[in-house]
Amino acid sequence: MMTCKDAEKLIPEFLDDDLDNQELSDFLSHIDSCPECKEELTIQFLVRVGMQRLEDGNTFNLSRELEHLLSDSKKRLHVRKYLVMTSYILEIAVAALLAICLLLAIAL
Numbered sequence: 001m002m003t004c005k006d007a008e009k010l011i012p013e014f015l016d017d018d019l020d021n022q023e024l025s026d027f028l029s030h031i032d033s034c035p036e037c038k039e040e041l042t043i044q045f046l047v048r049v050g051m052q053r054l055e056d057g058n059t060f061n062l063s064r065e066l067e068h069l070l071s072d073s074k075k076r077l078h079v080r081k082y083l084v085m086t087s088y089i090l091e092i093a094v095a096a097l098l099a100i101c102l103l104l105a106i107a108l
């Protein structure tokens, strides 16, 4: 389990989309279960994105944007895990194919 201290350190990296799969997974489950860190994330998000939006005069959708970012990250994490799994399966398939070729070569 990730501690609040760890989670807080990862917030800027999360906002930069700089976390690897494991970190992102731990981070998101911590944020889901920890209101304090969720609040900290919200604040940092608002500061970061809010500055930009203030210039555009468009601030009313910020909290929805954060929800979006969080659910988006979860989806991307899911896709990334799927890709990792797919590449494992492909590697196994290729290895199996090579083994079959080898066996055939020996048999012939």
Ligand SMILES: [Zn+2]
Residues within 6 Å of the ligand: 003, 004, 005, 007, 030, 034, 035, 036, 037, 038
């Ligand atoms: Zn926390």
